[in-house]
Amino acid sequence: MAATAKWQRWVPAVAVPAVVAVVVTGGAFAAGASADLPEKTAQQVLELAAQADVQTFSGTVEQTADLGLPDLSSVPGGSSSGASGGSSDGSGSGDASTDSTVSAALELLTGSHSARVYADGPTKARVQVLDQLAERDAIRNGSELWLYDSSDNTVVHSSIPADAGSGDGDGAGAPEASGTVQTPAELAQGFLDAVDPSTDVSLGADTEVAGRSAYDLVLTPRGSETLVGSVSIAVDSETGLPLSVEVLARGASTPAFSVAFSSLSLDTPSADLFDFTPPEGAAVTEKALPTDAGDGSGDHAAAPQGADAHPEPVVTGEGWNTIVALPVGADSADLTSSPLIAQLLTPVDGGQVLQTALVSVLLTDDGRVLAGAVPAEALQSAAAGQ
Amino acid sequence: MSLSETTPRAQGDLEQRRARRSVGFGFFLSELGLLFRRRRTWAMLGALAAVPILIAVAIRLTDGGDGRGPAFLDRITQNGLFVAMTALVVSIPLFLPLTVGVVAGDSIAGEASASTLRYLLVAPVGRIRLLLVKFAAAAVFCLAATVTVSLAGILIGVALFPVGPVTLLSGDTVSVAESLGRSLLIAVYVTVGLLGLSAIGLFISTLTDAPVGAMAATVVLSIVAQVLGQLSQTEWLHPWLFSYHWLDFADLLRQPIEWSSFGENALLQLAYVAVFGALAYARFSTKDILS
Amino acid sequence: MTGSAAGTEAPSVPRAEGSDAPGEEPGRDFDARAGSDMDGDPFATGDFAIRTRGLTKRFGRQTVVDGIDLAVPHGAVFGFLGPNGSGKTTTIRMLLGLATATSGDIAVLGESMPRSLGSVLPRVGALIEGPGFHPFLSGTANLRRLDAADGFAPSATRRARVERALARVGLSHAARKPVRAYSLGMKQRLGIANALLAPRELIVLDEPTNGLDPQGTREVRSLIRSLAADGATVFVSSHLLAEIEQMCTHAAVMSAGRLVAQGRLDELRAASGPPRLTVRTTAAALAPAAEVLRTLGLRPDPLAPTSGTGDAGGTAPAIGRKNVPEEAGMDTKMRPNEGGDTVLEAELAQGIAPEQVVASLVAAGVPVRGFTVEQPSLEDLFVSLTGEGFDVAQ
Known part of the structure; x- marks a missing residue:
């Protein structure tokens, strides 16, 4: 046994890392292996997605954002406090409170997040954003909506009007709570709804997401003005449920924003999951839902939450070049006074710009806020034109 | 061949010996005896036990806190069982790797510096067998260290604070019995998480005859890994760092339990153990023992 | 055996x-x-x-x-x-x-x-x-x-x-x-x-x-x-x-x-040489003793301090007190007496019995104060092969 030459003893030291590398890369290849699916046209896949009616599932969603924003997860008050949309001290208007609210929203737009999503019909859903050593939960059970944040042990309770339940088109009945991760279905719905002649719809190679074979629907804006290069949506070949959404900035090869199921089961989740009782010792806040409850679409811009009575936004442009403008309001002063936001802003002619890979936000000197998936220059000219 | 040439007397002696080498359970027990008869081992376990005790006493004396500090800290006053969780969060980045680095880094280099390595090898212990037993002993220490923190935390928590059903991260509440079961699971999780570092320490320990150097190098590596894990510039590297899943033990405190991190952690550590075990084998089996 | x-x-x-x-x-x-x-x-x-x-x-x-x-x-x-x-x-x-x-x-x-x-x-x-x-x-x-x-x-x-x-x-x-x-x-x-x-x-x-x-x-x-x-x-x-x-x-x-x-x-x-005999006597009796040994066919070799030349069995006729280094390992064997004895050494040739030498010395009136026969130690061989002192071979 011991007569083997010295170099032979080093064989395992070379072989084992090689095997590990092969297993790792092999696993990566296997995950990306394309499935062999029946031929479909892009239109057929669009219809398949439109007909999707998956109301009951449980799965894990991974969201990765590389929007060019600094990583805020390490900023104090970022992920560790006040992370849910309406924190218990929502009345506070000081910098710290604004910061924590804003940073919570921004934090979801940076780095990676994973969330578990459970849904059982249109009125029962639970989203768990899995933070390190903490968790943000949003539970909807019938007309009850609970938000729980484990980092500060706070609960927000709301009652949903009875007629609001079936409003969502697709079956992903996740609670319309900000501060949570969207499912691919929710995000995809926004893009799919917006498919119009300004969008080129094509089909990529068949793919596999969360162990399910899927068609790869690629939406490419025809115009050259938008920052969005393409959106690729993996549509489950069986149910039509969007399994992943990847948004690429123009000219980029890696997604600036992606949401994908990493695991998905179509079984009915345990009913216990939707039963939520505020834990003992938690601070519970009752909160009425704003009447114009969010439309659940793919608007993932960093809109601050919890402010009452938003001024009506003005929408200009169409398709991918849509620009949303908020008239003069109190919010922007709050925003610019927040050191966190101030850090992200670049002064330009006529205001300050928050530039991300996909979305630009212009805070004009006269207090308006303009946002859109277009370059800052487009916002500037739009602001000047109004 | 050899037996035919030995003298009849020696042959008789040989018949008293085992026909086959034992797997080494006896030697493993002896190794554990060595580990746990050291004052150093008990000092380290004592220091680890002091972490939850200090936390609990400080919280008790100051009557809570202002919400800052490590995770779970603000839960302690409501439920003493959270002392163990807080202590783990505090211990995982430094104290646990420190003690594991001492034990793993000392494993071979310590024997070399005590001049006992050559006697073990001519006993003969077999170099592979020695590596396996040393690694197993380091793994036992990882478990002992983790359980020490948890147990001391639970005990001091019960002594100083009210104890009741435990609120999980998801906001759901479980019974005390189930929370103890989950504490045990967490201890296993953290132990598994430290195995990769143990293998690295074992490998470094075969590189030198100076145990202090091997210990320091192991501990420094654990810190470097965590620093790299904090930098966004090295994000591509993060999932491959042995410390990547260390704090994910909290996934066992969700409802339902998120097992994926347990599995990923185990696979990651297995890869580290395999790679550094192979390196340690290669290095140690070709090493000239001159100490 | x-x-x-x-x-x-x-x-x-x-x-x-x-x-x-x-x-x-x-x-x-x-x-x-x-x-x-x-x-x-x-x-x-x-x-x-x-x-x-x-x-x-x-x-x-x-x-x-x-x-x-x-x-x-x-x-x-x-x-x-x-x-x-x-x-x-x-x-x-x-x-x-x-x-x-x-x-x-x-x-x-x-x-x-x-x-x-x-x-x-x-x-x-x-x-x-x-x-x-x-x-x-x-x-x-x-x-x-x-x-x-x-x-x-x-x-x-x-x-x-x-x-x-x-x-x-x-x-x-x-x-x-x-x-x-x-x-x-x-x-x-x-x-x-x-x-x-x-x-x-x-x-x-x-x-x-x-x-x-x-x-x-x-x-x-x-x-x-x-x-x-x-x-x-x-x-x-x-x-x-x-x-x-x-x-x-x-x-x-x-x-x-x-x-x-x-x-x-x-x-x-x-290989390191035949046995050596040592005669311890008074200074005055040195010459007669040497004569007796010579008659017996031996080559008396009045001791010089061990010089470490490695010249085992050297014949340089120099008279001196034996100076035995402790580390040579011979401490228990021989040491000069305080009384001022002179020591005479010779290789014991083949065929000559030690008792014969003593008898001859006594017969010649030499006051024999001590007489030993020693197998040659390996020291000389050792020293000749490996060198001596602190110049440790590297």
Whole structure:
């Protein structure tokens, strides 16, 4: 046994890392292996997605954002406090409170997040954003909506009007709570709804997401003005449920924003999951839902939450070049006074710009806020034109 | 061949010996005896036990806190069982790797510096067998260290604070019995998480005859890994760092339990153990023992 | 008796350093490779407890052991001599599989090493370059641990075997004490006890009397003799020549990584010269005494202080007081009297009985104050082969 030459003893030291590398890369290849699916046209896949009616599932969603924003997860008050949309001290208007609210929203737009999503019909859903050593939960059970944040042990309770339940088109009945991760279905719905002649719809190679074979629907804006290069949506070949959404900035090869199921089961989740009782010792806040409850679409811009009575936004442009403008309001002063936001802003002619890979936000000197998936220059000219 | 040439007397002696080498359970027990008869081992376990005790006493004396500090800290006053969780969060980045680095880094280099390595090898212990037993002993220490923190935390928590059903991260509440079961699971999780570092320490320990150097190098590596894990510039590297899943033990405190991190952690550590075990084998089996 | 049985196998002529022709080197290397590939190589099946062929160890560019051919017969008490740094310990480490040879073959107990390490080492007890124990464990615990490390050692008899080994080296009284409380000599004994944990066919002791007091040294010597009497081969390395001389049947001498002499002790002695007689008398009687010796055909050699020229049996007629260095190991044998005795020395030629010399001296009226006949020590040979003093060979 011991007569083997010295170099032979080093064989395992070379072989084992090689095997590990092969297993790792092999696993990566296997995950990306394309499935062999029946031929479909892009239109057929669009219809398949439109007909999707998956109301009951449980799965894990991974969201990765590389929007060019600094990583805020390490900023104090970022992920560790006040992370849910309406924190218990929502009345506070000081910098710290604004910061924590804003940073919570921004934090979801940076780095990676994973969330578990459970849904059982249109009125029962639970989203768990899995933070390190903490968790943000949003539970909807019938007309009850609970938000729980484990980092500060706070609960927000709301009652949903009875007629609001079936409003969502697709079956992903996740609670319309900000501060949570969207499912691919929710995000995809926004893009799919917006498919119009300004969008080129094509089909990529068949793919596999969360162990399910899927068609790869690629939406490419025809115009050259938008920052969005393409959106690729993996549509489950069986149910039509969007399994992943990847948004690429123009000219980029890696997604600036992606949401994908990493695991998905179509079984009915345990009913216990939707039963939520505020834990003992938690601070519970009752909160009425704003009447114009969010439309659940793919608007993932960093809109601050919890402010009452938003001024009506003005929408200009169409398709991918849509620009949303908020008239003069109190919010922007709050925003610019927040050191966190101030850090992200670049002064330009006529205001300050928050530039991300996909979305630009212009805070004009006269207090308006303009946002859109277009370059800052487009916002500037739009602001000047109004 | 050899037996035919030995003298009849020696042959008789040989018949008293085992026909086959034992797997080494006896030697493993002896190794554990060595580990746990050291004052150093008990000092380290004592220091680890002091972490939850200090936390609990400080919280008790100051009557809570202002919400800052490590995770779970603000839960302690409501439920003493959270002392163990807080202590783990505090211990995982430094104290646990420190003690594991001492034990793993000392494993071979310590024997070399005590001049006992050559006697073990001519006993003969077999170099592979020695590596396996040393690694197993380091793994036992990882478990002992983790359980020490948890147990001391639970005990001091019960002594100083009210104890009741435990609120999980998801906001759901479980019974005390189930929370103890989950504490045990967490201890296993953290132990598994430290195995990769143990293998690295074992490998470094075969590189030198100076145990202090091997210990320091192991501990420094654990810190470097965590620093790299904090930098966004090295994000591509993060999932491959042995410390990547260390704090994910909290996934066992969700409802339902998120097992994926347990599995990923185990696979990651297995890869580290395999790679550094192979390196340690290669290095140690070709090493000239001159100490 | 053991020595004589195996003695026929030993190379009969001590080999001088110069006999290693440099031209042999390439051929030897070739042999080494061929030997390790062939299982039936007679080299490994010889009647030797230890045999090496062309054993070489290099650390970087430095050759520490340079092509040595050791041959240790079964049952021998084999002294392995050499100054510090001559490569003894490195050789022992290679024999025991702790270090790998750069080239050359090793056979221990008839099996090729390090290939058969697992089956050979349980039959070998060893003390290598000083004892090594965990200071916080007791002597018993340390030995039990080392015994447990040997996967072949039966655990059922462990306790008894440890006790017996401790008793054999006289450590029973300190068995429960932590080793940190042991003196250097006690640790050394514990190290020897470790070598005796199981019945061994070969016992390798590297500097076994280091740190021992004279009493302990004597005990170790008698222990080695008793081990040899049990049939074990004992391989003792030492830099102390007298020690080897007193207990060994065979010896080999290392110098600067080379094996400069090897053989049975009496053969080595023969090479170092005939027995010497020493006459102690008054200064006045020096001349008559020398005359008597000359008449007997001896060449009296009035002692000069040992000069270390390496000129063994030198005949330079100089008169002086014998100045015996302590470290030469002859302290118990001879020392000048305070009374001002003069010492006369001569080689005892073949065919002349010592009593005949005494009778002649007395008859000639020489006041014989002392008379000794000494087998020549190996010291002269040793010194001539290895050099002397602090210029440790590197």
